Amino acid sequence: MKRAGFDNPWLPILLLLPQLSIICLFFYWPAWQALRSSFFLEDPFGFGETFVGLQNYTRLWDSPQYMKNAWFTLWFSFLVTFFSLAIALLLAVKADTVLRGARTYRTLLMWVYAVAPPVAGFIALILFNQRWGPLTEAFAQFGWLLRVRLEYFDTAFAMIVASVWKQVPVNFIFFLSGLQSIPRAVREAALIDNRSGISRFWTVTFPLLAPTGFFLLIINITYSLFDTFGMIDTILRNNPGDQPVTLVYQVYLDGFRGQDIGGSSAQSVVLMVLVLALTVFQFRLVERRIHYT
Amino acid sequence: MAELSHTILLPPEQARAARPVAPARRHRRPLRWGAVGNHAVLIAGALFMLAPLLMLVQMSTIPDAQIMRTGPSFEIGDRFWPNLEKALTESMSFSGETTGLNMFRNSMILGLGFALGKIVISMMAAYAIVYFRLRFATLAFWLIFTTLLLPLEVRIVPSYEITQKLGLLNSWTGLIVPLIASATATFFFRQFFMSVPEELLEAAKIDGAGPVKFFIDILVPLSRTMIAAMFIIMFVFGWNQYLWPVMVSTEEGKFTLVQGIKQITQGLEGGHIPEYGRSNILAILAVLPPVLVVVFFQRWFVKGLTESDK
Amino acid sequence: MKPTLITTAIASLGLMANAAHAQTEITWWHGMGGHLGEVVNQIAEGFNESQDDYSLTPVFKGSYEETLTGAIAAFRAGEQPNIVQVFDAGAATVIGAQGAAVPVQDLLEANGHAFDIEDYIAGVRYFYADSDGKMIGMPFNSSSPVLYYNADALAEAGVEPPATYEEFAEIAPAILEAGYTPLVQTHLPWEFVENFHSRHNLPFATNDNGYDGAAGTEILINSPEMAMHFTKVKEWLDAGLFGFHGTSWDDNKAYFLDGSAAMYIGSSGDFGGLAAMDLPFEWASTYLPYWEEITREGYQTFIGGASLFAMSGHPAEEDAATAAFLEYLTSPEIQYMWHRETGYVPITNAAYEMAKEDGHYDRFPAAETGIKQLMLPAGENTAGYRMGFYVQIRDVENRELSRFLNGETSIEDALATIEAEGNALLARFAQTAIN
Missing domain, CATH: 3.40.190.10 (Periplasmic binding protein-like II)
Incomplete structure (x- = not known):
């Protein structure tokens, strides 16, 4: 809040009204219903329900499959985050160095941001087709027989490649602008101190980019948790089999596809708590950053 | 003005250096090979990004039966125009309303409507939170920002029921407004408003400007870059929606492209020859407008994105 | 209006x-x-x-x-x-x-x-x-699951399409010899589990296969017959006599379409699509095979x-x-x-x-294959099945059976897991309906 704010009593309420009413209608009301449903087993048509207490939660804890999905979600998020940050950083550093065609490179490297997730999944399906997928053929050259949608690990690999492909652009944009805002004096000093490009990067550039990286870390974790939904859905085509599934997709499978309203609501609530923790972490991080810079 | 806001957002020493480093200095590079290597990495990266799209184009030029057997190749066939015509004008539905052109229009309405609605509503809310002494400001803040917690996908069934209770199924309002119930843009605008120097407000107050005048004459023009960036981000986000349109729009006249392409890929799983040609063209059509928006307005887009993280 | x-x-x-x-x-x-x-x-x-x-x-x-x-x-x-x-x-x-x-x-x-x-x-x-x-x-x-075969491939191998899985086991090596994968399937639960029970007139669930109501219905999948069938399928898979390409329909069927698999178990409804594709080989269909050691005559399948x-x-x-x-x-x-x-x-x-x-x-x-198969002799277990949350149960079947075929678990454990998770889901479903 600004120190010298306006004192008008009704105008701010009027200004907030549209946003608050939309949120109450389309967020809190559904969220409340999800919370309530998580304690019931409910007939999908709404004819009857049975209160089951915490059963919808305890069965998650007891289910090896849910735990397996949780682990998958964890390392999927980690790998997607790591590789999309690493590749984006490499490309940003190079794009910051070259003189010719810098703008063209930037355009070519960022447009994928706008690709719809289902389309990314559709492309991955073609690239990793078991019989003639170009990437399947390419890896076969190295003796790796990729069998996506058959082998758990191979499908996870395809999902990660597609997610990284889609996420590199955002990270690239942030890193590039972070690099371009490194003070000239710092660059020049570094150039004198350190003739080797690699050690210059690790001792000077990397620490200066760390705040951007921290911020991106959160963005990327959120991305790999939620925004990969459309992509995973297209790859699995409603047929999970023994293939890897993220927690968000499991909510969809049980609730939307399997009509298990109580079970999926409980999973939604678990996710809510998870993201709440992440958000608190993010806020504290942002605050610390403001403090230090 | 924009300069000013920029300076405020960045720490002082960074802001000074934000101007591009003089290219003249860079011309004397010690190693030519280094530059070649840099370009090689960048070209590889660009290909990594571009190749899948080129593959879609290639696949749409050859007959479906051939793709089914051999997949993508380097061969360019003659089916592109027939496939394009089919995708644009032929409908796959009973009503005849799900042509590519029709769905393109609907996607536009969804993307533009969502972006505009979200920006207007978020700016108003952010303004109220930042610029007014409000007793329940903190409460409002948390009420709004908690919405970042739960994406629509995981609360979709109750959201649908409520949309119906309000009689909004198959309407543009029902399609667009519930999507707005997330605070991303409000959050970005709040961060941006916080960075606007207090002196501006004080000066405006001395000049006798009221809250409405200050908002419209000073704050909105000041936020131009931010608005443009938000507009692009939100347009892309709205355009790319899938699951919500599937639920809410049951009238085929309201189907969007992303919805259509997903449904077509489901048609690939069936007894007959999958229509790779048509689905690839629709996929390209579904991707093109948001990509063009991002590419053409990339200056604003980049600036808005990167400044909003503060 | x-x-x-x-x-x-x-x-x-x-x-x-x-x-x-x-x-x-x-x-x-x-x-x-x-x-x-x-x-x-x-x-x-x-x-x-x-x-x-x-x-x-x-x-x-x-x-x-x-x-x-x-x-x-x-x-x-x-x-x-x-x-x-x-x-x-x-x-x-x-x-x-x-x-x-x-x-x-x-x-x-x-x-x-x-x-x-x-x-x-x-x-x-x-x-x-x-x-x-x-x-x-x-x-x-x-539609009902039937066996499609590439007539050219079978002729090349000098064999006739099999009526039983025993016959299949006999002729499969000759088909492999001729350069084909003898068999693929397209839908594990539908073809190898649900209709398996109907074809052999085995009960698939208690409460008259679930038709008598959701309360107390339990899935009967953990049977010696199921274990025997999948053990054989796995043996064939390991010997190259059977191809498994995941739980997706098309990923498996594609191997028949491109001529590399000699036979596939698919839907009788596939017939229309196959005819439209103008495949470069002669093909035909016959009944879904059954095990003679379980039943002398095959029963009808359901839809x-x-x-x-x-x-x-x-x-x-x-x-x-x-x-x-x-x-x-x-x-x-x-x-x-x-x-x-x-x-x-x-x-x-x-x-x-x-x-x-x-x-x-x-x-x-x-x-005509599908219709004639549906008109074969009926038994007390050939009408079908009715189980709640069956979408999820199918997911469990797909998951565990794929894991078994991929060599990650034993058939005993796979079937026991399906039974346990399936029954837990059925019990949950029964609870949704009360009141």
């Missing part, structure tokens, strides 16, 4: 015969994409042209799951379509919710259409019926695919329109047309007779 009772009455009296009178409009949500969707549209057009009182609009709602979920959400909201297509695994959800759907048999009879369940082909009639044999959902796109449910809560004149459409849909002409265009079986005996008389099966012998 909804017509009022008066306008409908006037219209039916023919007083407005010359004017464009208000028609009763009904909707039909379905999950038939691509070519199938086009045939659905043809049927709807035909119905609309055949009379003046009703107008039907079919809407493609995506996958079967999206169609069903959309319809359920719409039902809760009072916006349900008149007709919704429900797939086999989802039927228990709709039938379990007493009052969500009007039994089609009641609907047809109430609106003055004659109904006799004996008119329907044996393997078709009871799958979507209740335990008393009353038809709840109208079978629509019905897969989906059915049409009439959702409740509509005005009487709309229900009349729905009944009129179902009547039209089950007429021999339309059933034959549907059969011819898509490869799905005709659901009535009359339509089957018509197809026979028309010489359809002389032209396409493969088209």
Whole structure:
């Protein structure tokens, strides 16, 4: 809040009204219903329900499959985050160095941001087709027989490649602008101190980019948790089999596809708590950053 | 003005250096090979990004039966125009309303409507939170920002029921407004408003400007870059929606492209020859407008994105 | 615009015969994409042209799951379509919710259409019926798993298509020798589990395979027969006599289409698509194999695919329109047309007779396999199964059986896991219905 704010009593309420009413209608009301449903087993048509207490939660804890999905979600998020940050950083550093065609490179490297997730999944399906997928053929050259949608690990690999492909652009944009805002004096000093490009990067550039990286870390974790939904859905085509599934997709499978309203609501609530923790972490991080810079 | 806001957002020493480093200095590079290597990495990266799209184009030029057997190749066939015509004008539905052109229009309405609605509503809310002494400001803040917690996908069934209770199924309002119930843009605008120097407000107050005048004459023009960036981000986000349109729009006249392409890929799983040609063209059509928006307005887009993280 | 009772009455009296009178409009949500969707549209057009009182609009709602979920959400909201297509695994959800759907048999009879369940082909009639044999959902796109074979490949290997799995085990090495993968499947639960039980007349669930009600129903999958079958399949897989390419239908079938697999177990409905593809080899189909060591003669299989449910809560004149459409849909002409265009079986005996008389099966012998298989001797376990949350149970079956075939678990553990998780899901489903 600004120190010298306006004192008008009704105008701010009027200004907030549209946003608050939309949120109450389309967020809190559904969220409340999800919370309530998580304690019931409910007939999908709404004819009857049975209160089951915490059963919808305890069965998650007891289910090896849910735990397996949780682990998958964890390392999927980690790998997607790591590789999309690493590749984006490499490309940003190079794009910051070259003189010719810098703008063209930037355009070519960022447009994928706008690709719809289902389309990314559709492309991955073609690239990793078991019989003639170009990437399947390419890896076969190295003796790796990729069998996506058959082998758990191979499908996870395809999902990660597609997610990284889609996420590199955002990270690239942030890193590039972070690099371009490194003070000239710092660059020049570094150039004198350190003739080797690699050690210059690790001792000077990397620490200066760390705040951007921290911020991106959160963005990327959120991305790999939620925004990969459309992509995973297209790859699995409603047929999970023994293939890897993220927690968000499991909510969809049980609730939307399997009509298990109580079970999926409980999973939604678990996710809510998870993201709440992440958000608190993010806020504290942002605050610390403001403090230090 | 924009300069000013920029300076405020960045720490002082960074802001000074934000101007591009003089290219003249860079011309004397010690190693030519280094530059070649840099370009090689960048070209590889660009290909990594571009190749899948080129593959879609290639696949749409050859007959479906051939793709089914051999997949993508380097061969360019003659089916592109027939496939394009089919995708644009032929409908796959009973009503005849799900042509590519029709769905393109609907996607536009969804993307533009969502972006505009979200920006207007978020700016108003952010303004109220930042610029007014409000007793329940903190409460409002948390009420709004908690919405970042739960994406629509995981609360979709109750959201649908409520949309119906309000009689909004198959309407543009029902399609667009519930999507707005997330605070991303409000959050970005709040961060941006916080960075606007207090002196501006004080000066405006001395000049006798009221809250409405200050908002419209000073704050909105000041936020131009931010608005443009938000507009692009939100347009892309709205355009790319899938699951919500599937639920809410049951009238085929309201189907969007992303919805259509997903449904077509489901048609690939069936007894007959999958229509790779048509689905690839629709996929390209579904991707093109948001990509063009991002590419053409990339200056604003980049600036808005990167400044909003503060 | 909804017509009022008066306008409908006037219209039916023919007083407005010359004017464009208000028609009763009904909707039909379905999950038939691509070519199938086009045939659905043809049927709807035909119905609309055949009379003046009703107008039907079919809407493609995506996958079967999206169609069903959309319809359920719409039902809760009072916006349900008149007709919704429900797939086999989802039927228990709709039938379990007493009052969500009007039994089609009641609907047809109430609106003055004659109904006799004996008119329907044996393997078709009871799958979507209740335990008393009353038809709840109208079978629509019905198919059964059959064995397709590449006749050229079998000739090359010098063998005949197998009738039993024992025969398959005998001839498979020769097919492999000739350079083909002898066999692939396309849907583990449907072909190797559900219809496996029917083909051998084995119980698949307690409570009369679940038809007697959700309470206390348990899945009977952990049997020596299942263990034996999958142990053999795994042996074949390891010996190169069987190909497994995941749980997706198309990923497996593709190996038959490109000529690398000599046989595949698929849907009798695949026939229409295969014919349209102009494959570069001769092919035909025969019955789904069975194990002679389990049963001397194979029993009939039941149908897969989906059915049409009439959702409740509509005005009487709309229900009349729905009944009129179902009547039209089950007429021999339309059933034959549907059969011819898509490869799905005709659901009535009359339509089957018509197809026979028309010489359809002389032209396409493969088209008859599915129907004849559905008319094989019936047993007490051949009507089908009714289990709630079966979509999730199928997921568990797919998951555990894939893991077994991929060598990650033993068949004993896989079947025990399916049984345990399946029964937990069934118990949960039973709880949703109480009160």
